[in-house]
Amino acid sequence: MSTATAPVPGGPAGADADAPGGMAGAVRDWWTNVRGGQLGSLPIIVGLVIIAIVFQTQNDRFLTAGNFVNLIVQSAAYTTIAMGIVFVLLLGEIDLSVGYVSGVAGVIAAVLLIPDGNELGTGVAIVLALGSGVAIGTLHGLIITKIGIPSFVVTLAGLIAWNGVVLLLIGSRGTVVLQDDLLIGLANDFLPEGVSWILMIAAAAIFAAIQLNEVRVRRKAGLEHDPFSVIGLKVGALALALAVVVYVANEDRGIPYLLLVVGFFLLFWGFVLRRTKFGRYVYAVGGNAEAARRAGINVDRIRIQVFAICSFMAAVGGLVLASRLRSVDTNSGGGEILLYSIAAAVIGGTSLFGGIGHIKSAILGALVIASIDNGLGLLGLGSGEKFLITGGVLLLAVTVDSLSRRRQTQTGRA
Amino acid sequence: MSDEALLELRGVSKHFGAVIALHEVDFRVPAGCVTALVGDNGAGKSTLIKCVAGIYRIDGGEIVYDGQPVNITHPREASALGIEVVYQDLALADNLDVVQNMFLGREELEPMRTLDETKMEARARDTLKGLSVTTIRSVRQTVAGLSGGQRQSVAVAKAVMWNSKLVILDEPTAALGVAQTRQVLDLVKRLAEQGLGVILISHNLFDIFEVADNIMVLRLGQNVAEFKRRETTEEEVVHAITAGTLSKVPGMAVDETSEGVVA
Numbered sequence: 001m002s003t004a005t006a007p008v009p010g011g012p013a014g015a016d017a018d019a020p021g022g023m024a025g026a027v028r029d030w031w032t033n034v035r036g037g038q039l040g041s042l043p044i045i046v047g048l049v050i051i052a053i054v055f056q057t058q059n060d061r062f063l064t065a066g067n068f069v070n071l072i073v074q075s076a077a078y079t080t081i082a083m084g085i086v087f088v089l090l091l092g093e094i095d096l097s098v099g100y101v102s103g104v105a106g107v108i109a110a111v112l113l114i115p116d117g118n119e120l121g122t123g124v125a126i127v128l129a130l131g132s133g134v135a136i137g138t139l140h141g142l143i144i145t146k147i148g149i150p151s152f153v154v155t156l157a158g159l160i161a162w163n164g165v166v167l168l169l170i171g172s173r174g175t176v177v178l179q180d181d182l183l184i185g186l187a188n189d190f191l192p193e194g195v196s197w198i199l200m201i202a203a204a205a206i207f208a209a210i211q212l213n214e215v216r217v218r219r220k221a222g223l224e225h226d227p228f229s230v231i232g233l234k235v236g237a238l239a240l241a242l243a244v245v246v247y248v249a250n251e252d253r254g255i256p257y258l259l260l261v262v263g264f265f266l267l268f269w270g271f272v273l274r275r276t277k278f279g280r281y282v283y284a285v286g287g288n289a290e291a292a293r294r295a296g297i298n299v300d301r302i303r304i305q306v307f308a309i310c311s312f313m314a315a316v317g318g319l320v321l322a323s324r325l326r327s328v329d330t331n332s333g334g335g336e337i338l339l340y341s342i343a344a345a346v347i348g349g350t351s352l353f354g355g356i357g358h359i360k361s362a363i364l365g366a367l368v369i370a371s372i373d374n375g376l377g378l379l380g381l382g383s384g385e386k387f388l389i390t391g392g393v394l395l396l397a398v399t400v401d402s403l404s405r406r407r408q409t410q411t412g413r414a
Numbered sequence: 415m416s417d418e419a420l421l422e423l424r425g426v427s428k429h430f431g432a433v434i435a436l437h438e439v440d441f442r443v444p445a446g447c448v449t450a451l452v453g454d455n456g457a458g459k460s461t462l463i464k465c466v467a468g469i470y471r472i473d474g475g476e477i478v479y480d481g482q483p484v485n486i487t488h489p490r491e492a493s494a495l496g497i498e499v500v501y502q503d504l505a506l507a508d509n510l511d512v513v514q515n516m517f518l519g520r521e522e523l524e525p526m527r528t529l530d531e532t533k534m535e536a537r538a539r540d541t542l543k544g545l546s547v548t549t550i551r552s553v554r555q556t557v558a559g560l561s562g563g564q565r566q567s568v569a570v571a572k573a574v575m576w577n578s579k580l581v582i583l584d585e586p587t588a589a590l591g592v593a594q595t596r597q598v599l600d601l602v603k604r605l606a607e608q609g610l611g612v613i614l615i616s617h618n619l620f621d622i623f624e625v626a627d628n629i630m631v632l633r634l635g636q637n638v639a640e641f642k643r644r645e646t647t648e649e650e651v652v653h654a655i656t657a658g659t660l661s662k663v664p665g666m667a668v669d670e671t672s673e674g675v676v677a
Contacts, residue, residue, distance in 0.1 A: 217532050218532055220532075221532045221533070221535070221536045222536065223532060223535055223536060223539075275528045275529055276527070276528060276529065277521050277523070277529065280510075280514060280518075280521060280529065283507070283509060283510060283514075284507045284510060284514075284518055286509065287507035287508055287509035287510055288505070288506065288507040288508065288509075290503075290505060291505035291506060291507050291515075291518065292507065292518070292519075294489075294501075294505045295505070295518040295519030295520075296490065296519040296520075297518075297519050354509075355507070355508070355509035356509055
């Protein structure tokens with residue numbers, strides 16, 4: 001997946017004054033950036049490798065095709081919720097309510113789909129569940145911007161209130177078992193082998209086409225572009241990584257539909273953040289809200305939209321969780337969901353101070369958290385050890401980030 | 415130097431309640447010249463530029479721009495007229511790169527409503543080149559990594575990119591070292607050479623004598639003196655700043671002491 005592009009310096013923007021340096025120049029630039037403290041995704045990939053080695057030596061079931069597919073399914077809910085968290089962190093805000101907002105969405109869908117004679121169609125129930133997420137986020141955003149209460153407090157109130165809504169919606173039922181095949185299939189069905197291969201090849205080809213088109217456009221405008229050797233390496237690395245994922249998954253049950261869901265949101269939000277005015281303004285407001293305001297940007301509107309996106313992604317995560325567990329109950333949205341989702345975004349490299357981060361950090365961070373959770377589970381350790389170690393990793397990730405930023409200051413890049 | 419003023423303030427007054435910030439100020443800014451606006455703290459310099467920038471509405475007098483009387487009530491109207499202000503804090507987002515900052519709020523779009531990065535990068539590069547800003551290695555580096563002088567250059571380039579005719583610089587060298595100040599002063603001179611009207615607000619008389627063509631002195635909200643740089647001395651300007659003759663003694667008409675006059 002996106003990890004494949006990590007060994008190459010920061011994307012097309014990495015073009016330098018001495019771009020004709022080719023592959024050697026590109027590698028040299030990348031190393032200069034790393035030494036200057038711009039580590040990119042390097043620490044987290046090193047971390048994932050270490051996690052894999054440690055768990056594999058302790059229990060040889062960790063690196064099996066079956067467990068690999070489990071990991072994809074287990075991390076998917078954290079990934080989708082963390083994507084929303086990345087947006088609020090980019091603004092320098094926080095949303096503490098995502099756990100129970102995901103619970104509200106999951107319960108709404110499950111309750112609307114109870115086959116009691118007046119159940120709704122699956123599509124309608126899903127739209128209403130996701131819509132409730134958008135409505136909740138818009139409400140949070142309006143309170144934060146129009147009344148001027150810090151997001152920490154508003155979403156803390158939301159954490160309590162939406163927990164109440166989950167309890168009220170479940171009512172005396174205790175547990176609502178999901179009986180809708182389509183929604184259950186979301187987290188429990190797998191792509192046919194052939195379809196996975198076709199999608200994999202299509203993804204690599206589209207990526208290559210986008211890269212080459214960028215070179216063409218930049219050449220026409222007389223700007224520097226990445227050398228072809230670097231583009232070839234990027235495309236090759238992506239294709240190889242995707243092929244490994246598809247091959248390994250096909251050894252077991254195949255690629256889960258959830259991976260397509262996660263992949264879709266990764267591409268979609270990545271596009272929104274990199275290629276649209278809205279995305280640019282999210283970074284601008286997070287970096288310097290006053291500058292954004294003076295540039296004529298409606299800062300309040302951006303904030304409200306971002307909170308709506310965050311709660312929407314929480315609702316998506318709620319549906320994923322409901323589907324994976326095949327039921328919702330009074331605990332839906334509780335437990336470690338909130339903490340793991342925020343930790344995933346931060347471990348993935350999104351700054352808590354706003355303006356710095358990528359949507360892919362949600363995936364990388366969630367993968368780390370799910371790996372630790374999964375690996376410790378295989379070793380038969382309980383929640384106590386899990387939380388202790390996950391907390392340690394979170395602290396380590398923030399420390400690496402903070403040290404690399406100090407390094408950037410020293411080398412005049414921050 | 416032409417006699418035709420790009421911007422002319424005629425008897426402009428501005429008061430906040432009973433406090434008189436500007437009292438019948440006359441001010442001419444010709445195109446192609448650097449006009450320095452000097453005065454002690456609280457002399458009304460900031461109020462004056464905020465009136466021109468559309469942040470404050472004037473209470474009396476008139477503003478003539480490009481030969482036409484204008485009524486500027488919003489910063490956007492000032493921008494539309496080609497008036498750009500570079501404030502002291504520069505208003506740059508550290509986490510965005512040079513191109514992204516220069517186009518913030520006015521991004522170029524492709525037909526599909528996506529950002530046209532190529533067009534923006536090329537235009538940003540050309541604008542910087544046009545201003546002979548050579549110290550910025552790559553327009554794709556974040557502003558966080560730039561020196562104070564480079565940041566000032568980016569802020570100025572951002573201001574002049576939009577067919578501006580009048581650029582107002584608020585204390586552009588206040589936080590800079592010697593070499594950086596040099597860079598920025600050269601840039602200020604080049605703006606005037608390109609035919610723009612430049613208003614330079616500064617406390618630093620050395621800078622002003624370096625680049626300004628005309629020097630206008632404000633004291634306690636009134637204009638007390640106007641000099642041609644070639645025909646005056648620092649002593650004369652300092653005297654005007656601290657003891658220039660006032661047409662209206664503060665506290666005479668309204669019940670306020672001189673401290674009540676705000677910047």
